[in-house]
Amino acid sequence: MGGNALQAESVRLPASRYREVERHAVTTLQRCFPQRRIEAVIAYANKTDFGDLDILVEAGQDYDAAQLAQALQATEVVFNGDVTSMGLAIAEGVFQVDLIRTAPASFDFASRYFGLNDFGNLVGRIAHKFGAKFGHLGLLYPLRDPDNSSHMIAEVCITTNFGEALSLIGYDAALYETMRTNGQFRTLNDIFRYVVASPYANREIYLLDNRNHKARIRDAKRATYNAFLTWLDEQDEVELPAYPWAEAGTTERNNQKNEFLDTTFAQFPDFRLAYHDALADYARKKLVKRQFNGGLAAEITGLSGKELGELMARVRNSFANETSFENFFIEASPEAIKARFLQEAAAQS
Structure with a gap:
């Protein structure tokens, strides 16, 4: 993911040639591993060139990335957790293919989260402001020790339905699905316009100076994220949403998070149950530890x-x-x- 994981330099491919390589790689893997869902991560329609190919592979404990690399006759393989990068020999040189191990329960969510460049990361900023985590595993809620906010107890799943997650943070989920299915995310600007369509959007939450150190370093390297910041600067501020997010740690900010949590409890009763069960289990273990x-x-x-x-x-x-x-x-x-x-x-x- 990013095109620079290999020792050999990955060539960039024009869109038409990339589609040929994508079709060959996905078809080969689907033929060799018919028991798994395998699909390429989608890009916006008018993307002109590509530095790598991201492929989601549905997998459980029996996953062996080396077997997939062998099926593709990889020239080089780099294992890095759930992502395995490999070199694919093509006429133009070596092209990087990243296989992303994906749990069956979150496959559809991951497909949408990783798609369209930094789309998932950008809309996830709103979830983060509410105290939730929007990632490839679904919309999760990091549950923290009531007496020590720096200690996370668990990440409780709110939903693995991408549309439900989008709706919860103010987006038109049906519009997203229509645009995705019909290829209407044609340019980065189409993605950017959708990202700021939530009433909870505010340009300030995206500025690198307002991010924590880890996120600032990570996103500063992302071309799409920087393009989004430039796009924000070019927009008429009157036309952009400016949800009044309160300062972190204030009573007003805590109220915003609590209102989100109450809404989420009402819409997702299984999440409410899991949330309170996790708190009760943690309280029980703390009591045991004292004794x-x-x-x-x-x-x-x-x-x-x-x-x-x-x-x-x-x-x-x-x-x-x-x-x-x-x-x-x-x-x-x-x-x-x-x-x-x-x-x-x-x-x-």
């Missing part, structure tokens, strides 16, 4: 180092299952907990 920890065990038994570690494992394994273990340390009195540690320490010695 079962190395400091307390050392104080009771006088053990340290390797022996203390072995005792902690021994105590945990003395229960039939995790639920029994947690229930004991939530419900037991300090005296019962002390007795349990001493009992296992005696057995250990």
Whole structure:
């Protein structure tokens, strides 16, 4: 993804030639791996040239990217997590192909998220302002410790339906699908006009100076993101939405996030249930940790180092299952907990 992952320099291809290479690569993979969904990431219709080819591959635990590379007779293969970059030998030289491992449940969302250059990243800025995460796995909600916002408990899925996710952050999902299906995202400007169509859009949320360090460094390297910033500067500000986002950490900003969360709970009851279950599970584990920890065990038994570690494992394994273990340390009195540690320490010695 980006055309520069290989040692060999990837050639750029004009659109007509790229379509030939895309068709050959996708057809070859679909023929060799008919049990998987395999499709190329779409580009805007009038894109003139390409530095690489991104292909989504539906895959579970049995995924072996090396097999796909072999099917394409790759000249070079670079494994990087869920993305495998490979060199495809063509008449013009070496062309980079990126295979993106994609879970079946989020395949359709990923197809749309990665498509149309930086489209997913740009509309995702609005989701981020509401405290959500718009990515290739779906629309997720990072759940944080109520007492420590820097600690994330879990990422709870709101929806893996791309249209539902777009609608939730103010976009016309039907219009997006129509334009995507009919090739009406012809230019970058078509993408940009759609991105600012949400009533929650505001040019300020895209400015690099208003991004965190990691995002600023990442997006500053993206040609499409920079083209969008230039496009914003060229627009009449009166015509652009300017949703009044409050400053981070303020009561007003927290209210904006809470209103979004209430709306999301109402529309997605499964998400509401998962959200509260995750909070309850985390609270339970925090309570267990207060009663079962190395400091307390050392104080009771006088053990340290390797022996203390072995005792902690021994105590945990003395229960039939995790639920029994947690229930004991939530419900037991300090005296019962002390007795349990001493009992296992005696057995250990």
